[in-house]
Amino acid sequence: MSLVMDIWTICAVSAGALFFLAGTVGLLRFPDTLTRLHALTKVDNLGLGLITLGLLPQTSSLLLAVKLVIVWLLVQLSGAVVTQLVAGAIRQHGADG
Amino acid sequence: MPATTVLDATTADGALLVLAIVLPVVGILLSFVLGGRYAERIAGVLLPAGFIVACIIFLKVWQGGEPLIYIVGGWQPPLGITLRADGLSVAMMVAMAIVICLIGVFAHANFGSRAASVETRAPLVFWVMLMAISGAMNMIFLGGDLFTLYVALELLTFAAVPLVCLDGRVETLQAALRYLLFALLGSILYLVGTALLYGSYGTLDIVLMSQRVRLEPATLAAATLMTLGLFAKTALFPLHLWLPPAHAGAPAAASAVLSAVVVKGSFFLIVRLWFDALPGLLSVAASQLIGVLGASAIICGNIVALRQKRLKLLIAYSTVAQIGYLFLMFPLAFSADPSPHHYGDALTAGMLQTISHATAKAAMFMAAGLIYAALGHDRISELGGIARALPMTMFAFGLGGLCLIGLPPTGGFLAKWLLLEATIATAQWWWAIVIIAGGLLTSAYIYIVLSRTMGPPNAPLTLYAAVPKYQEVAALGLACLSVLLGLVALGPIDVLQVGRPEAPMAGLR
Amino acid sequence: MNAATLFGLCGAALVGIGLYGLITNPEPLRKILAFNLLGSGVFLLFGMIARRAAAAGLGGDPVPQAMVITAIVVAFAATAMAIALVQRLADETGRASISSDSSDAVDGEGKS
Amino acid sequence: MSIASVFDIALVALILAIGASTILVRTAFAAVVMFAVYGLLLSIAWVRLHAVDVALTEAAIGGGMTGLLLLGAVARSRSDDVDRVRVGYPVRLAAGGLCALVVAGLAIVVLHPPAAVPTLAPVVMENLPPSGLGNPVAGVLFVFRALDTLLEKVVVLLALLGVWSLAPDRAWGGTPGLQVYAKPDPPLIFLAQLLPPVGIVFGIYMCWVGAKDPGGAFQGGTVLAAMWLLVIVAGLQKAPAISRLWLRGLLIAGPMLFLAIGLAGWVFADAFLAYPEGYAKPLIVAVEATLTLSIAVALAMLAAGPPERAQQQ
Known part of the structure; x- marks a missing residue:
């Protein structure tokens, strides 16, 4: 049983890490701020989500698992809001602002 | 290294030390919540109370001949923190408490807030910061732990910087920013040193450290960085560039407290470091180097002071020079053939110079402030006739000047005399030349100012504001103290040696 | 080389980097940044000392750790005050800068 | 070499690179952004040093609050359009020399711990x-x-x-x-x-x-x-x-x-x-x-x- 969980963790966390890598490449390579934002948010959601899912079976207590999920939700929330704010600023002042 | 670790215990009356620190803290907190209208009244009660506490501590230490010790929270070092009042601490505490109290009297004219019905900015800030400076200085004098001293040093900085730019003019804001940056650099360098010392000895208690200290790279690196940082805070040449604009630009009462009191805090820490925490570690070459910096400060500071056109700037540059004298005690105390006698003499001379400069310089800045208030400017070339208009003020200025020059019977004379004696006793004649040349240069600019003020006015003198009598009395009181300090040779000067370890272990070199 | 030493060296390097920035950068805001960098380097040195003194089942000596917490707070207070000063200066002059000789001033360090 | 030490070395390299870039980048805005990232990395370093209390403080105050303050200051000072006056080459060289000296001194101390490490x-x-x-x-x-x-x-x-x-x-x-x-x-x-x-x-x-x-x-x-x-x-x-x-x-x-x-x-x-x-x-x-x-x-x-x-x- 623990072996299955470990394999699951390894797979999910690796996949999450891969998404982060892709997002970082996107952040560096994409031409303008809006597309960069796109890359970042997509990857944040997926990457962090996968890592959280992967780590859940490894937690020793329910409280710890809840904490992990809360962390994920908070990052989601702040990510979404900040992306909105940045995009809004771009619409007002142009992409160089 | 002797393994005997003498465990200190709280001595009778040790609780007084806590009082000396807690009183100003209570004042700060109360002023915050009661508001600016009460800040002056709170300071008016607590600063004299602090002075009385300092006097009692002084008497206890002097009569008992033993340092007072208080173990905070009952936790022995190395785990806990001790407060320790030895001869150096009590002498400095009393002197600084007098100076601060008289500055408080003087400042009533500018920052008085009894009549005001609404809280105003400058009075609240001034009185809170004055109490903070008094608390921080007491902490520096009493603190027995190098990290506690770091916090106290920062307390002092944060209290001093806002005083510089209390009037909000651009020049003073620039001066304050530069002062803050230098001060921050200084304290962070000090902090590196404490980290390294803790890493080597597992304690920051000064007494424990003095028993454990070894000559090794970590200790040397720590001591060097700490000393450099404290040099920047004390404005020792060539790290003095922040001082003149900051001290000359501040309001008179603030200039007095900055020049007389605040720079002495970091200087005292240098003394603590080399004489108490790391005894006997200062090599002859390093002490000569410190002496060279001090000598350069004396010569350069005085020459630049001589060329100033404005009175407050002249006094500020003279502070740079007088700080130089303080550092001459290092080559004299740590000379090639250490004898306990010279060691003690040099230390006594340095402390006397600290105290007499504090009183004299506070008096001179106050006098300059009164002249500025009366004339609306402080251009030296246009001061003619002011001596007749404000005789008491100019008398105070003159007496302070005599003390700086070092004429008998002033405290400055006694300090410089002891320094000269030590130069002869340790056969280091070159410092004697510097001391005498510094005295001549000082007398030149004091003479220029005095002769100008006693001369006839260029144009009919118009006084913009009446100068309150009590302000003049405060200035004169401090000036008289600086003169009378010469008389301490007759008695209380022994107190400085209370609680001093005997001569440094020569074997450590 | 163990982790404590590695982070200790990192702290030492950061002290150097921060000091360099503090001396060479004339803009006050950048000086404040450099001061923070310098400070964090010093804190890491404390961290190294705490970590290598791990004993009694603890991951590090709690005394230097507590000191770092105190020092971080003090450094923050200093930063806040410095920034307020810079901003007031900028409001008064339209441009934040300590007068041109400031860089030489701090460089006095180099000659001492 | 264990995975942990590879991670530590990478972390230190990243901290140093980001730290240096806060000093070297041209605009104050970029420097402040770099500094916020730096604060986060530093708190990871504190976790690696087994000082979680410090890590929390560093993340909250050292990185977060200080970053906020600096960001506010940059936004107000519009210092991007200020053409920066750089100090002269000799000064930079002297400063570099001095800093190298300090780093070398500290490194020697770090590499030579006392024989018996004192601890409380x-x-x-x-x-x-x-x-x-x-x-x-x-x-x-x-x-x-x-x-x-x-x-x-x-x-x-x-x-x-x-x-x-x-x-x-x-x-x-x-x-x-x-x-x-x-x-x-x-x-x-x-x-x-x-x-x-x-x-x-x-x-x-x-x-x-x-x-x-x-x-x-x-x-x-x-x-x-x-x-x-x-x-x-x-x-x-x-x-x-x-x-x-x-x-x-x-x-x-x-x-x-x-x-x-x-x-x-x-x-x-x-x-x-x-x-x-x-x-x-x-x-x-x-x-x-x-x-x-x-x-x-x-x-x-x-x-x-x-x-x-x-x-x-």
């Missing part, structure tokens, strides 16, 4: 139980070196008064300039409505847990301060005028209680800042709770800056 950890653990605290760092801060902690609170108050003292006279007693920049933005308002309840619970939890686990008054207070600032920036609440009595009262409540309990120790225990036997833990928790509030207010006001507009009656 056993003494701390031995003396911790009577206080009832489980977190040794909290023990050092509130029991063994309580005097430092008390003084440090006074330092923060003085810094705040120092910041306030930079206000123009006419604005004294008025409100800080923070909400000038508040542009009611729907997503921001959404966040400011959703996050604070969570944040406040979290802040209180941080303070509470500090007695036995990493956390404490400063970390909790920072979170509370951040929540308050968020609400102010989103325009949901005005920054308070600095002359308000409740504001002043909250600011000094923590240090005052700390001092009062310290003085009571004189009577009820055997020394100043000692706790009477059996009551240590409740007293420390009370001090921490009040300090959390005071710190939250102080940090938020420090970040909000000096008052800029006179109080409207």
